[in-house]
Amino acid sequence: MxxxxxxxxxxxxxxxxxxxxxxxxxxxxxxxxxxxxxxxxxxxxxxxxxxxxxxxxxxxxxxxxxxxxxxxxxxxxxxxxxLAKGIEHLEITGETIKVGGGYPLVKLATLISKKGLSGLEFAGGIPGSVGGAVYMNAGAHGSDISKITTRVHVLYPDGSMRWLSNEEMKFSYRTSILQSEPGIVVEAEMKLKEDDKETVTALMKKHKDYRRETQPWNDPCCGSVFRNPLPEHSGALIERAGLKGTKMGGVQISEMHGNFIVNIKKGVAKAQDVLDLIELVKKTIKEKYDIELETEVEVVGDP
Structure with missing residues (x-):
């Protein structure tokens, strides 16, 4: 190497x-x-x-x-x-934007709202990059990336590049075709809508404040750990099961929100601690409610 x-x-x-x-x-x-x-x-x-x-x-x-x-x-x-350090360009043409896969989603949502463009308010407070958001069809507050994305520029392992339409991306709940057919999101094109600037910024701020008040974004975490088994919500199930605050090694189920695992011992906490806690939650929820929780967080690497 x-x-x-x-x-x-x-x-x-x-x-x-x-x-x-x-x-x-x-x-x-x-x-x-x-x-x-x-x-x-x-x-x-x-x-x-x-x-x-x-x-x-x-x-x-x-x-x-x-x-x-x-x-x-x-x-x-x-x-x-x-991609977060170099593939982060942004072009705005009327109601259409073309944005690099490494561009921070929160930064994009904030900037766009200040220009009076509506459609990304739901992303206020969602961490991560545009590429990651497209890959997993990130969403909140009744909307998601698929609602505004018109096409995605993908670099494939063989070196070819292709624009995929919204339909070709096969978006569904927290999913896109890129989870089954590997490729790199180089750019995304999004169609937004002109609206009153104050209305747009107020709604985005409301969503951002809601996240700050209900989710532990000041603590090191990886976002929502489990997909919601709709119509149920993972955080509510975990709270009802009495698991909030449960610790495993250097990590803990957040006291603020049951679907978040936070790192309480930086430099000491291990990925295995998180995995052990995930298994405990899955087992408990299955035993109590006969519901199989699926992880939303992507787990990669070697043990």
């Missing part, structure tokens, strides 16, 4: 690090090392990086802002590509 790192540095791909702790790049501040960590500086650099990866025939994994992600303690073999 050292030879590949040297090649990437010589090719001026961007930032290249060996054995980089992914705890530095996840919102829960947990995660083993990336064998090779790369921050491509632009789309062209990303394409060249993927060519090197194909040539070396090694595995790869993409991250953005590191939310909704749990990296196991053994880290990730191969190349970890972080």
């Amino acid at each position: 050292e030879k590949l790192a040297e090649k990437l540095i010589d090719a001026d791909i961007g930032k290249v690090l060996l054995d980089e702790p992914l705890a530095n790049h996840t919102t829960i501040k947990i995660g083993g090392p990336a064998e090779l960590y790369v921050e491509p500086k632009d789309i062209e650099s990303l394409k060249r990086l993927m060519a090197f990866i194909r040539e070396e025939n090694i595995q790869w994994f993409v991250i953005g802002r590191g939310s909704n992600l749990l990296v196991k303690d053994g880290g990730i073999k191969g190349v970890v590509i972080n």
Whole structure:
């Protein structure tokens, strides 16, 4: 891997690090090392990086802002590509925006609302990148990314690039086609609607304040751990089961919201602590309510 790192540095791909702790790049501040960590500086650099990866025939994994992600303690073999530092361009043309996969979703929602463009208010307070939000069809407050996304520019492992329409993305609850057909969200095109600036910003602030008041975003966490088994909600089930506040090693089910696991011992907490707590919750909810909880957080890496 050292030879590949040297090649990437010589090719001026961007930032290249060996054995980089992914705890530095996840919102829960947990995660083993990336064998090779790369921050491509632009789309062209990303394409060249993927060519090197194909040539070396090694595995790869993409991250953005590191939310909704749990990296196991053994880290990730191969190349970890972080889009959050270089693939973050933004173009605004009337009611249409084209935005890079690494652009922070909260920053985008805030900026767009100040321009009087409506459609992203639901994202006020949702951490993560545009690419990650598209990948998992992030949503809240009765809306989601699929409602405003018209097409998505995807880079495939074979080096080809293609714009996928909203229909081709096969969006559903917290899901898109990219979860079954791997590709990298390079850009997303979204159609918004002009509205009264004060109305839009007030609604976005309301959503953001609601999250701050009801969810532990000041603590290191990975966002919602479980998908909601609609019409039930995971947080409510976990609270009814008396699990709020339960600790496992260096992590704890949040006292504020049952569907969040927070890191209470930074530098000490392990991914295995989170996984053990997840299994305890699944077992308890199954026994008490005969409901199988599915994780929303993406778990990756080696034990």
